[in-house]
Amino acid sequence: MKIMPCPLNGPRNISEFVHGGEVRDMPNPTTCSDKEWAEYVFYSDNQAGVVTEWWLHAASGYWFIAERHTVTDEIIRTYDPSEIFKARVEFSAESTAQEVSA
Amino acid sequence: MSAITPESFSKRSFVYRQLSDAEFSEVAGAAQAADMKNGHSQALKAGILDLSVLPRTGFRGLNAASHLQAADLPVPAKPNQASVTDNGELVLRLSQKEFWVLGAVADLGAGVDAVNQRGLPEKDCYALYNQDSHAWLTLTGAHLPAIMAKVCGVDLRAEAFPVGSIAQTPAARINVVVVHHQINEIPCFSMLCDSAAAEYLWVSLLDAMAEFGGEVIGSNALS
Amino acid sequence: MSHATRLKAPMGLLIDRTKPVSFKFDGKSYQGFQGDSIASALAGCGRWLLSRSFKYHRPRGPLTMAGQDANTLIQLNKEPNVLADRELVANGLDVQGQNYNGSLDGDRDAILGHFSRFMPVGFYYRSFFKPLGAWDKWEGFIRKKAGLGVLDLDFQPEYYDKAYLFHDVVVVGSGPAGLSAALKAANAGASVLLVEEQPILGGSLTYNRFDVEGEQADQLREDLLASVEQHANIEVLTSAACNGWFADNYLPVIQGKRMYKVRAKECIVASGSFEQHVVFRNNDLPGIMMSSAATRLMKHYAVKPGNRAVVLTGNDDGYLTALELLDQGIEVAAVVDMRNAAESDAIASAVKARGVEVLTGHTVYEAIPTRGNKHVRAVDVRRITAKGEVASQSQRFDCDLLCMSAGYMPVYQLLCQAGGQLKYDDTAAEFSLSKLPKNLRIAGSVNGVHGLSEVLHDGERAAIEALHTLGLANGEVAVEVNCKRRVNFDWPIFSHPKGKDFVDYDEDLQAKDIVNATRLGYRDVQLVKRFSTVGMGPSQGRHSALPTARLVADATDRTVTETGVTTARPPFSPEKLAHVAGRIFDPYRRTAMHHRHKELGAKMMPAGNWQRPAFYGKPEERDACMHAEAEHVRNKVGVIDVSTLGGIELRGPDAAEFMNRIYTFAFLKQPVGKTRYAVLTNEHGVVIDDGVSCRLADEHFYVTATTSGVERVYREMMKWNAQWRLDVDITNVTSAFAAVNLAGPDSRKVLEKLATDIDLSPEGFPYLAYREGHVAGIPARLLRVGFVGELGYEIHVPSRFGEALWDVLQEAGKEFDIRPFGVETQRLLRLEKGHIIVSQDTDGMSHPGELSLEWAISRKKPFFVGRRSVDIVMAQPQTRKLVGFTLPKGTKKPEEGHLVLSSSDSSADITGNVTSCEYSPSVGSIIGLAYVGIKQIEVGSQFPIRVDGGDVVQATVVDLPFFDPDNARQAL
The missing domain is CATH 3.30.1360.120 (Probable tRNA modification gtpase trme; domain 1)
Incomplete structure (x- = not known):
């Protein structure tokens, strides 16, 4: 069984982890076209080469990012998501004044 | 019986x-x-x-480590390390900002009760339900x-x-x-x-x- | 009883002569010694015929004496297909032969051999593939003839298990290369696991002769073992098979009834090589065996392999075998060397000096059998004139033993599993391995190194390389070992016009079968395998791969490297399903109240890995129990354990913002002390979970999730916030809380007795409110919910109080005739209210519009997960919708999954399916939920459902809910 080096827990059997799909940029959901959104939701590049993926260490509930080569299955690097996601994400605010408060 | x-x-x-x-x-x-x-x-x-x-307890958040230090508990330096108090409590560091404290068999967990009596910091420290x-x-x-x-x-x-x-x-x-x-x-x-x-x-x-x-x-x- | 006569010590390494053992084979009694394999004990008694071959039912005897061939497959009472040269004898063991009709000695099916020319390669495939249906007619007959062994259907399962083993270095094989590698690594401070397939360490040192005097092996083995067995850093597993190589040196090693899952930083495979047979007519007769089998018989078991031997060889090892035979008092009629000269004059002279006739450039062309092909009687020896061709003049040597050695094939299986590639060297006529993954190394004869001192050096070389990656090498440099010894004869294949020149013993495949396969167009060795079945038998090509590669290469004008061998896959040797299935972990989760349900006679059902009460009563009284429980909730008061419900806590300044982004509804202004329905869609806009959000404080939410969905919801939340970086703490508190739903008109009265610090009046604690307080002194969170459509309270308490909560409710509820109800009853009650269960009433396509959940979606907020997809989908014309339907009592009840049709025509389209359906005593008819086509949603209209047996029933669309349309009861 393959070994995955977890940034928090060290090298572990890959069966301890859950694959979370590729790291992808979400297009602006309020301004992008339907096509752009559909491509974001449904399309995958499936490229032969190094991909950046989400992985979860299930036992510690820890999400991290792995760079993996899809041909050799070599895991090149793993790191905390804060390396990529450094700042708070905001979504463009529309009016929330009419929100129900029942 | x-x-x-x-x-x-x-x-x-x-x-x-x-x-x-x-x-x-x-x-x-x-x-x-x-x-x-x-x-x-x-x-x-x-x-x-x-x-x-x-008794056991746990805390998570950016201020969790300082909360434990304020209670005179030894905070392990790195995640996935445990330290032990003189009294026998175990302090577990499960991530950068998550800590569990396990009571000592010797004092029936009284030390943990004492930790739980202390008020939580105003922010960034959440009690866990372990x-x-x-x-x-x-x-x-x-x-x-x-x-x-x-x-x-x-x-x-x-x-x-x-x-x-x-x-x-x-x-x-x-x-x-x-x-x-x-x-x-x-x-x-x-x-x-x-x-x-x-x-x-x-x-x-x-x-x-x-x-x-x-x-x-x-x-x-x-x- | 046959008695054993054995050679003198030091022959017989494995046996204890002081402990005789009696057992039966094919009904007759035999005697061996403790440590004997079944095959060696039988051979010791002069019994050579062990089995009948698969296709032609030819008599077969020991071939390798190492568990590497299928000739020794026998039947034990409880187990078929046991290797007789592996399985130890035991007192009273009852052993049977396999694959014969009548008796093993007089197999009536042996006549099949005479029909072999009518059963060419691919016979079954070609004969029964067409016409369509032919296979059905023939299958029974063929299966009867084809199967090997008998299963014991009364077999009782035994305890098999698994365990991990962790080491710095694992060494597979304990021959001279493995021993020296293990020692070198262990001496440098690495922890080493040494895995040996045989019962003793030493590999070829235990049976092979390396020098004229026959002293070197024993002395060396003694020295090496003395160091290895004492070594604190070496763990030894004998009688253990390493059956596979998986990524990052993860190796299954089977020993006895345990499978070890070995994880090593470095792996050194010193698996040695398989001695190869020579292809000539009747090369399968009992008495014909590998040279190593003869020496194993002598050295391991002190069994005389024969009285008069001929040695057929393609290397110098054959000469050494002859010397060993002579030393043990066996007459050697001739050494037949296929080469033109021996490599070492000294070795050849030593044999000649003992008066043995040596014929170089000769081969055995045909073996002459005794009656019924029971044993070899003589060999026909001829001069080799060209590749695979012989002269017409023959010399005949009488013998009862023929030892053969055409050379060696590296034990490549593990290495090819690891991605290693085989390359054929035409000069050495040998395969070698390359392109191994890092941290996997090979040493010894598997690495093409054959001289004993070179082998020892090669083991050390591999160990030093491993030590370098472990950081333990201490500057020592690994030096490549160069071995010039040639051990393979390049064309040990002598086809005979009358056949029976076996390439593959397991499958009874002859040289012409392989060649014919290529002529029929199967040029690729993988296709040759599938067409001819070569290599598919129990020995998995250990002896057939090399001659097949050579034959296919020759017949298709390619190199042997180009031809290659078929893919090696785990397991390396046959393993029992018990080894894989033994002690499998199947986790279950129990609520704090679990044992109370059992005590009350609950019929339990799985919900994910939870166990939940379906209803209380006998399984065969399901409907009656359910209806009684439901009526009780509608009229009095019931209680159900809902501890399995997921629970997630969100705390922090951004808790409300986070809720707002995750769930479809609006949560920023949810008042403290109120609950709100929470629907979750994924990025595709599909509804994937729902629950109830409770606002405990401005910065504190407690939100429930479905039993099966909570883990996924929690993970998704964590993943989203790893990106959004909101200031919120997310905790999965599912197991931290036990919970019940106390429901029914009398529920308030029960609770009033227990919850004295909460105002339970309808005004003080209205429908959809959230309160905290104590229930019989137990700290509790209370939610007024309406899932089952009655006045009701969900009571959540820390789970260590769960059982006590159940007890006090039962006690307090006694005067109101409280009764527990199960999950099936709850499903009926909620169905009466038209409440959906996500994953039962939804599927991978269900968007909120199909579920009429538009009211639970806030369009006023900038974002929620799935928002954009929901917008896009809802803007399209809808195709189906979930509706409520009824059927009159007594109608054939539709089941979940039954199809909704566009019309009652036989050609009707499928427009949807039933998701929930039960008979409702409160409504008095069958009620259900179903997806129907968008044209079928009108209330009062009918739509057809195809039920069991193909019948079609007409359901009527009705408004939801079915029961208490004004929802008055839950709001009391």
Whole structure:
């Protein structure tokens, strides 16, 4: 069984982890076209080469990012998501004044 | 039969039905198995012990470490390390900002109660529910890595997993936190698992221990 | 009883002559010694015929004496297909032969051999593939003839298990290369696991002769073992098979009833090589065996392999075998060397000096059998004139033993599993391995190194390389070992016009079968395998791969490297399902109240890995129990354990913002002390979970999730916030809380007795409110919910209080005739209210519009997960919708999954399916939920459902809910 080096827990059997799909940029959901959104939701590049993926260490509930080569299955690097996601994400605010408060 | 039974309290261990032969004593308003037919020598050989009713607590957030320091608890330097207080509490660091404190057998967890009495910092420190979300089962004795190797894919031999180490990993296919520590020089692997799966893990561990002569022990077997 | 006569010590390494053992084979009694394999004990008694071959039922005897061939497959009472040269004898063991009709000695099916020319390669495939249906007619007959062994259907399962083993270095194989590698690594401080397939360490040192005097092997083995067995850093597993190589040196090693899952930082495979047979007519007769089998018989078991031997060889090892035979008092009629000269004059001279006739450039062309092909009687020896061709003049040597050695094939299986590639060297006529993954190394004869001192050096070389990656090499440099010894004869294949020149013993495949396969167009070795079945038998090509590669290469004008061998896959040797299936972990979760349910006679059902009460009563009284429980909730008071419900806590300044982004509804202004329905869609806009959000404080939410969905919801939340970086703490508190739903008109009265610090009046604690307080002194969170459509309270308490909560409710409820109800009853009650269960009434396509959940979606907020997809989908014309339907009592009840049709025509389209359906005593008819086509949603209209047996029933669309349309009861 393959070994995955977890940034928090060290090298572990890959069966301890859950694959979370590729790291992808979400297009602006309020301004992008339907096509752009559909491509974001449904399309995958499936490229032969190094991909950046989400992985979860299930036992510690820890999400991290792995760079993996899809041909050799070599895991090149793993790191905390804060390396990529450094700042708070905001979504463009529309009016929330009419929100129900029942 | 002892006068104290688990059902005389409204707080109950998740595995108390596995302890029908035990003499119970009161710990933190619940019944803990104090004596079984096997005592200290069994603890040295291969024992399994239910410490689920012993107080424990946990904190998460950017201020969790300072909250523990303010309570004079030794904060482990890195995630997946445990430190022990003079009194016998275990302080577990599970991530950069998550800590669990496990009560000492000797003072029936009074030290943890004291920690819980302290007010939380105003922000960035959240109390965890590990007294209820997790059960606390402890394996003792001379064969801990070999027993665990039957249920767990992490190398827990002393070279790789010395006293003070923590592993967050599946054991018998459920997630556990394994801590290597000692009580009165008895080697211990304490395991904190989903409380709903405690009976399952208990049975699985007893099965894994059988070839090493493993038996259920009570807390008095540790002294 | 046949008695054993054995050679003198030091022959017989494995047996204890002081402990005789009696057992039965094919009904007759035999005697062996403790440590004997079944095959060696039988051979010791002069019994050579062990089995009948698969296709032609030819008599077969020991071939390798190492568990590497299928000739020794026998039947034990409880177990078929046991290797007789592996399985130890035991007192009272009852052993049977396999695959014969009548008796093993007089197999009536042996006549099949005479029909072999009518059963060419691919016979079954070609004969029964067409016409369609032919296979059905023939299958029974063929299966009867084809199967091997008998299963014991009364077999009781035994305890098999698994365990991990962790080491710095694992060494597979304990021959001279493995021993020296293990020692070198262990001496440098690495922890080493040494895995040996045989019962003793030493590999070829235990049976092979390396020098004229025959002293070197024993002395060396003694020295090496003395160091290895004492070594604190070496753990030894004998009688243990390493059956596979998986990524990052993860190796299954089977020993006895346990499978070890070995994880090593470095792996050194010193698996040695398989001695190869020579292809000539009747090369399968009992008495014809590998040279190593003869020496194993002598050295391991002190069994005389024959009285008069001929040695057929393609290397110098054959000469050494002859010397060993001579030393043990066996007459050697001739050494037949296929080469033109021996490599070592000294070795050849030593044999000649003992008066043995040596014929170089010769081969055995045909073996002459005794009656019924029971044993070899003589060999026909001829001069080799060209590749695979012989002269017409023959010389005949009488013999009862023929030892053969055409050379060696590296034990490549593990290495090819690891991605290693085989390359054929035409000069050495040998395969070698390359392109191994890092941290996997090979040493010894598997690495093409054959001289004993070179082998020892090669083991050390591999160990030093491993030590370098472990950081333990101490500056020592690994030096490549160069071995010039040639051990393979390049064309040990002598086809005979009358055939029976076996390439593959397991499958009874002859040289012409392989060649014919290529002529039929199967040029690729993988296709040759599938067509001819070569290599598919129990020995998995250990002896057939090399001659097949050579034959296919020759017949297709390619190199042997180009031809290659078929893919090696785990397991390396046959393993029992018990080894894979033994002690499998199947976790279950129990609520704090679990044992109370059992005590009350609950019929339990799985919900994910939880166990939940379906209803209380006998399984066969399901409907009656359910209806009684439901009526009780409608009229009095019931209690159900809902501890399995997921629970997630969100705390922090951004808790409300986070809720707002995750769930479809609006949560920023949810008042403290109120609950709100929470629907979760994924990025595709599909509804994937729902629950109830409770606002405990401005910065504190407690939100429930479905039993099966909570883990996924929690993970998704964690993943989203790893990106959004909101200031919120997310905790999965599912197991931290036990919970019940106390429901029914009398529920308030029960609770009033227990919850004295909460105002339970309808005004003080209205529908959809959230309160905290104590229930019989137990700290509790209370939610007024309406899932089952009655006045009701969900009571959540820390789970260690769960059982006590159950007890006090039962006690307090006694005077109101409280009764527990199960999950099936709850499903009926909620169905009466038209409440959906996500994953039962939804599927992978269900968007909120199909579920009429538009009211639970806030369009006023900028974002929620799935928002954009929901917008896009809802803007399209809808195709289906979930509706409520009824059927009159007594109609054939539709089941979940039954199809909704567009019309009652036989050609009707499928427009949807039933998701929930039960008979409702409160409504008095069958009620259900179903997806129907968008044209079928009108209330009062009918739509057809195809039920069991193909019948079609007409359901009527009705408004939801079915029961208490004004929802008055839950709001009391």
